[in-house]
Amino acid sequence: MTYYLTTVLVYAAVDILACLAISLQFGVSGIVNFSFIIFQAAGAYTAAVLSLPRDTANGGFQTYILGLNLSFPLPWIAATLVGALLAPPIGLVVLRRLRSDYQAIAMLVLSVIASLVVTNTPAFLDGAAGLSLVPQPLSDKFNPYSEAYLWAYTAGALILAVIVFFIAQRIINSPYGRSLRAMRENEVAAKALGKNAVALKMTVFVVGGAIAGLSGAILVGFITTWAPSTWLYPETLILFAAVIVGGRGNNYGAVLGALLVPVGFEEATRYLPPFGPPGLIPALEWVCIGGLILGFLWFRPRGVLPERRRVFPPRRQVAEVGNPSASRD
Amino acid sequence: MSLIVAAFGFGLVSMSIIAISAVGFTMQFGITNMINLAYGQVMIASAYAAYALNNAGVSIWLSLPVGAIFGAVFSFLLNRLVYAPFQRKGTNLIGMVIISLAVSLVIANVMLPIVGYYSVSYHQDPGTTYHFGSIALTGEQILIIALAVVVMLAIYALLRFTRLGKAMRATAANPTLARNCGIPTARVVDLAWLITGALCGVAGTVAGMNSDSFSVASGSEFLIPIIAASILGGAGSPYGAMIGAVIIGEMTEISAAIISPEYKQVVAFAVLVLVMVLRPQGLLAKRGALAAAG
Amino acid sequence: MPVETDADPVTPVAGRPALDQPPPLLVAQHVSRHFEGVRAVEDVSIDVLPGRITGLIGPNGAGKSTFLAVLAGTLPASSGRIIFDGHDVTALPAFRRARRGLVRTFQLPSEFAQLTVLENLLAAAPDNRGDTLRGALLGKRYWKGDEDRLVEQARVLLDRFRMSAKESDYASSLSGGQKRLLEIMRALMLQPRLLLLDEPMSGVHPSIIGDIADYCEALRDEGLTILMVEHELHMIERMANPVVVMAQGSVIGQGTMAALRQQREIVDAYLVG
Structure with a gap:
């Protein structure tokens, strides 16, 4: 029971992080990052190969680069950094000159290709089989199978999610967030008003990448395995579905979406009695995800919790008196 | 060296298949301003439609028209029932891309339980193998190349000489203006989806014929060289897509011979990245989406 | 010259x-x-x-x-x-x-359709300390001074163009003429x-x-x-x-x-x- 609960909660924290990042990129800034999942994967692989011993250990049944056997929290910090550093090269190719829908398909293709490359290069990250036996953080000091450890891990993951939530809140409620939203609404006009759209997009891309990298590290530290099958491009679409359902541009909406869609679906199907041939339920799940996107975009495009309208407090009386000269002609 | 020449021969087949599919893909974009990411899945669905007939004992060449008709009707309905309503609602470009990806996911996973999870192969007779120096092509492969040439000429004739083709070009260049000039743009768009859908169906079936086997998962694999060829040529330009297909088809096959077949798609992607950095508008710059030849 | x-x-x-x-x-x-x-x-x-x-x-x-x-x-x-x-x-x-x-x-x-009229003006304003990622992360206390000043400046413009009543409406809800005025005001913020x-x-x-x-x-x-x-x-x-x-x-x-x-x-x- 502890294992089940902590698993659900860690997944929730990871999905919340991912949805906050997607909401920041897509909801606030209008960037459709269809390669989001590779940022998460980059973080997970980084954390894995930094915390794993050399690949000759464990009988050498898997091959991978590095294997530095670093102790926590270095692998997590590195994962966050790698997620962030992956953003500029991709952003420089994709985000500068292409039309918004081109950007999206370029990143989609990138996601498919990255998965192909990793799958077909076993010496890099063990190919299709993926990495396993990834040491849990601090597993040399604590028993990672004890209830206390599981709960501590869960608490840590949730605390990180809360911290990132507040960071995201600061961003979207600031003048900077307003510039991002202005760019989303009309990029050409924003540029004509002095906004450096490329720089705005790049920073959001980097911040989102860092969050994605961290989320990957949290997940791989808990489930201890990571393989290409866990980061195929449709996984990104689940997160988009979550943000569209929850409400893009609203961080509470991102959290709600994360709990309803990825977490909710996973848990709901767990309790379904098995029916049909094997593979039918996952297929139907995907149909539902696609249907959710279409349904929400049609009936409620702004989601359950839409971006809120920002109303400024009325001016103080002094100001009113102070400006009688406001000319009216 | 002979290996590369042989690969060049395979490249001729690859480019033929990519050309048929990429012309359909890029015309959808040119005429309706819509990047249809479900294109690969419609290809696969059409390939399975042809397979149903083929599996019942009909020759694959006779099943090919069924694939074409299936692709045409499917694409037409897809636009009528999903894309067009969303576009009328004012959904922006980004929204439409997300919608087409969601549609792609739905098609793939509705198909899975119906057609199964395993790869299938057409029952076909590849025919005698003909040798041209180091190039070895089966009769079937030669027919695929011939089919592609016929299709390209037909598209050229359609756009160049027919009233429908001119109406399509006008609609692509400026739908509002075209409508004001009395062009029935709604009907033009319907016909465009039928024609490009048929191309999609043909492409899916011949792609199935040219590969040892195919499955639902092949859809997204098909899509990458198509996107690469379309963007390389200049999105929306059918002639650009043809040139793109030639380059991508040959490059992927020759690199497969030199490096490794697993990296075929990676080469297509590398070309795509280069184009995006150096010339995002593609080789034939987009002018009114469907630029006239000559 | x-x-x-x-x-x-x-x-x-x-x-x-x-x-x-x-x-x-x-x-x-x-x-x-x-x-x-x-x-x-x-x-x-x-x-x-x-x-x-x-x-x-x-x-x-x-x-x-x-x-x-x-x-x-x-x-x-x-x-x-x-x-x-x-x-x-x-x-x-x-x-x-x-x-x-x-x-x-x-x-x-x-x-900027999904921004309010006032936000449209504020989005155009230069010299807001909160208009960088760093400024945003430092929090509201860091940029509130600039924000208040710019809100004041924007409201003077809104008064002048007789659009104060629309301050908190989404810009998408304005009439054609009001959108023109909004664009001019937005440019004047710079x-x-x-x-x-x-x-x-x-x-x-x-x-x-x-x-x-x-x-x-x-x-x-x-x-x-x-x-x-x-x-x-x-x-x-x-x-x-x-x-x-x-x-x-x-x-x-x-x-x-x-x-x-x-x-x-x-x-x-x-x-x-």
Whole structure:
């Protein structure tokens, strides 16, 4: 029971992080990052190969680069950094000159290709089989199978999610967030008003990448395995579905979406009695995800919790008196 | 060296298949301003439609028209029932891309339980193998190349000489203006989806014929060289897509011979990245989406 | 800065001799813009004198909007030079020109639809400490001072343009004319030196056209320089001096509207009909 609960909660924290990042990129800034999942994967692989011993250990049944056997929290910090550093090269190719829908398909293709490359290069990250036996953080000091450890891990993951939530809140409620939203609404006009759209997009891309990298590290530290099958491009679409359902541009909406869609679906199907041939339920799940996107975009495009309208407090009386000269002609 | 020449021969087949599919893909974009990411899945669905007939004992060449008709009707309905309503609602470009990806996911996973999870192969007779120096092509492969040439000429004739083709070009260049000039743009768009859908169906079936086997998962694999060829040529330009297909088809096959077949798609992607950095508008710059030849 | 032009020299305003003329705020030298062989703008050279409203008129397709876009940096020039306030800005991207005080509006409504009217103005304001990632992360205390100041500044503008009641409405809900005003206010938030207005009166209810003209004249009288593309000729006649006429990508004449009416080829090209 502890294992089940902590698993659900860690997944929730990871999905919340991912949805906050997607909401920041897509909801606030209008960037459709269809390669989001590779940022998460980059973080997970980084954390894995930094915390794993050399690949000759464990009988050498898997091959991978590095294997530095670093102790926590270095692998997590590195994962966050790698997620962030992956953003500029991709952003420089994709985000500068292409039309918004081109950007999206370029990143989609990138996601498919990255998965192909990793799958077909076993010496890099063990190919299709993926990495396993990834040491849990601090597993040399604590028993990672004890209830206390599981709960501590869960608490840590949730605390990180809360911290990132507040960071995201600061961003979207600031003048900077307003510039991002202005760019989303009309990029050409924003540029004509002095906004450096490329720089705005790049920073959001980097911040989102860092969050994605961290989320990957949290997940791989808990489930201890990571393989290409866990980061195929449709996984990104689940997160988009979550943000569209929850409400893009609203961080509470991102959290709600994360709990309803990825977490909710996973848990709901767990309790379904098995029916049909094997593979039918996952297929139907995907149909539902696609249907959710279409349904929400049609009936409620702004989601359950839409971006809120920002109303400024009325001016103080002094100001009113102070400006009688406001000319009216 | 002979290996590369042989690969060049395979490249001729690859480019033929990519050309048929990429012309359909890029015309959808040119005429309706819509990047249809479900294109690969419609290809696969059409390939399975042809397979149903083929599996019942009909020759694959006779099943090919069924694939074409299936692709045409499917694409037409897809636009009528999903894309067009969303576009009328004012959904922006980004929204439409997300919608087409969601549609792609739905098609793939509705198909899975119906057609199964395993790869299938057409029952076909590849025919005698003909040798041209180091190039070895089966009769079937030669027919695929011939089919592609016929299709390209037909598209050229359609756009160049027919009233429908001119109406399509006008609609692509400026739908509002075209409508004001009395062009029935709604009907033009319907016909465009039928024609490009048929191309999609043909492409899916011949792609199935040219590969040892195919499955639902092949859809997204098909899509990458198509996107690469379309963007390389200049999105929306059918002639650009043809040139793109030639380059991508040959490059992927020759690199497969030199490096490794697993990296075929990676080469297509590398070309795509280069184009995006150096010339995002593609080789034939987009002018009114469907630029006239000559 | 003396510039060779094929067109007539600018007619001096009565009472202000040419000798005393201040240097132009913006100089366009032989500016061209080609789209794949189509010469949208061909070798256009004009001076924009400070403190005036310069009108830019011409038939549809004359290249006026394209020229404006090239001046603002929305479109790069194919050739030619643009000198703003003594600096060559030809190579600068649009956002840098805007930061130097060269700000444009758009022919089509370009409001930030899902931002409120007040937010539209605030989004345009420069010099907000919270308008960087770092500033945002430092929190509200760090940027609240700037924000309050800019809110105040925006509200003064809203008052002046009689839009205060709409402050918290989404910009998408405004009428065509209100969107025009919003765009002008938004540009004014940058405290521009030169305002490029692209048909500020098109798609506007006739009753508001006069208001927009009033606002433009008031801004000019406060020292703002304006270059305005417009089809409402009687308004151009009232406000603008000089007026530049473009046709088929080139300048075919300039001077006061009254002087232009005397020139037969210009009347033939545009003013009739």
